[in-house]
Amino acid sequence: MHRPRVAVVGAGVVGLSTALCLSQLGPPCTVMVVADKVTPHTTSDVAAGMLIPHTYPDIPIPKQKQWFRETFDHLFAIANSAEAEDAGVHLVSGWQIFRSVPTEEVPFWADVVLGFRRMTEAELKKFPQHVFGYTFTTLKCESSTYLSWLEKRLRASGVPIVSRRLGDLWELHPAFDVVVNCSGLGSRRLAGDAEVLPVRGQVLRVRAPWLKHFVREGAGLTYVYPGASDVVLGGTRQEGDWNLSPDAETSRDIFSRCCALEPSLRGAAGLREQVGLRPGGRGVRLQAERVRGAAGTLRVVHHYGHRGGGVAVHWGAALEAARLARSCNLGGERCGVEGGSVWDIHTYRGSAGVGSACRQRCGVQSVDTSKVHFAEGGSHLLLLGLMEEEMLICRDVKEEDKIKIILRVHRLLRVSRKRHFRHLAILQQCSEAIPSAFCEAAAKARGFILKQLCCTIT
Incomplete structure (x- = not known):
């Protein structure tokens, strides 16, 4: 292996x-x-x-x-x-x-x-x-x-x-x-x-x-x-x-x-x-990205920008950076699910090449579900997704929006897995991150999404 x-x-x-x-x-x-x-x-x-x-x-x-x-x-x-x-x-x-x-x-x-x-x-x-x-x-x-x-x-x-x-x-x-x-x-x-x-x-x-x-x-x-x-x-x-x-x-x-x-x-x-x-000159950059060049694709986790506070948070931030780097290769090219964990992206600051949705930083209370790609509720990354190059992380997502997001990903997977998941980034804990109690439709979508993650996106 x-x-x-x-x-x-x-x-x-x-x-x-x-x-x-x-x-x-x-x-x-x-x-x-x-x-x-x-x-x-x-x-x-x-x-x-x-x-x-x-x-x-x-x-x-x-x-x-x-x-x-x-x-x-x-x-x-x-x-x-x-x-x-x-x-x-x-x-x-x-x-x-x-x-x-x-x-x-x-x-x-x-x-x-x-x-x-x-x-x-x-x-x-x-x-x-x-x-x-x-x-x-x-x-x-x-x-x-x-x-x-x-x-x-x-x-x-x-x-x-x-x-x-x-x-x-x-x-x-x-x-x-x-x-x-x-x-x-x-x-x-x-x-x-x-x-x-x-x-x-x-x-x-x-x-x-x-x-x-x-x-x-x-x-x-x-x-x-x-x-x-x-x-x-x-x-x-x-x-x-x-x-x-x-x-x-x-x-x-x-x-x-x-x-x-x-x-x-x-x-x-x-x-x-x-x-x-x-x-x-900027805030902490703790972010995974895939950089394309003439020589191929370079998978990078950026972890810097702590100003004078690095010692005070070094171990906690290092654990998070290590989890990003250990999960799998960015982009879903060889991204399997091991123990329910795949590559998850945390973007606390936007970076060059990331679309306009990054301007809506953490703290968003309600979401335009036609544009959302990543959403976090509580301690779990709930969403998956991707359209073009835009990316968004939301915190404290409303319950009704969680349902809409899950159903939207369900539709995206059925329409075209390859097109919408070129830069796959999903679920820190697949088995727990989408509570099945949201609604019956969301529960069915949850099963379908997890099946696709485990079986087809590799």
Whole structure:
């Protein structure tokens, strides 16, 4: 039996965790990591590594919370194991403080971290310029240590890490069945994504072993994050800035801002400067696509664009990217149903070549069933389909629309399976995703659809 070959491009925290998820999820496949930079020379090595999630406007909050919870649970298990020191993962408590009361007094991740509560007036006295705050316990990754631990786990699983600078993703064709693009800012060159732009981050690392609690101001531009061997002081978010050299004036500004929050830092020693270019300019791109070229078809799962929040969601997002890559080959050319699972497409942002329906992003409440191709209700992908190149994902689809969608696919299959399913993408759980209780007609259509999926679309 052919063992699928998957190349993961990129060896930052997103790439390594995605490769590890691929190696752990069944059925077996051959995985290789290809990267021009590895730790300690990646953007992830500069990351402060604190598990406090960013908010991505183009991704539904339940999905962001899922990614964060899965990441938190994964790292919490490591922190409670004998691997904690080798992995560089530990618990840390502290405060997030505000100069004015935020619009969202309780963030979406409050019930994921430990002991989340509002700060008391006595606690706020430590920060006289601030009027509101939270206190909680979260996790911190020592970035370079964690990356080295991931590399060790990958090699133990038989996954090689190859040092190679690619000029284009097509260089991996046809040696690999699927390419998972976790190249971050490198996607400008490798995937031709002109939307992805650098968000320059400069941080300082100092020795201040008396500091045990983190301090984060507002949305996190200024922070003091104690670690195992140093304290990370930040930071900057300089959109469109490609400069990788530390700027002395910026360092002075960061240090001044952090000392305003924690005056004892003026006694810190051993200051080091670091700069990293985060992939920004667009939202997270977690998407499968089939790219046609003169050499054939390249099947790609894109997984990048996390800006400065990659560490906080890396494991949950990697699990989702791995499921996309493991399901089958995109397009239905060899797409069989194994355990009720076939290739499913999640498009959180539109991409070049995808039709106008992608402009209707997540959050659509009602659907034009003559144009819908993919719909999600609850935790299941409900639809199948395809006409021309347009694609749409809908969430919280109304019950009557679910019935219409199922019946429409039923008609499409009867009319012309080949024409309408050139880019087949369907059902995460075929056996459960279409509840037969919708109506009698939908129940009959369900049986017909599943039969066609299992028997004829290969």
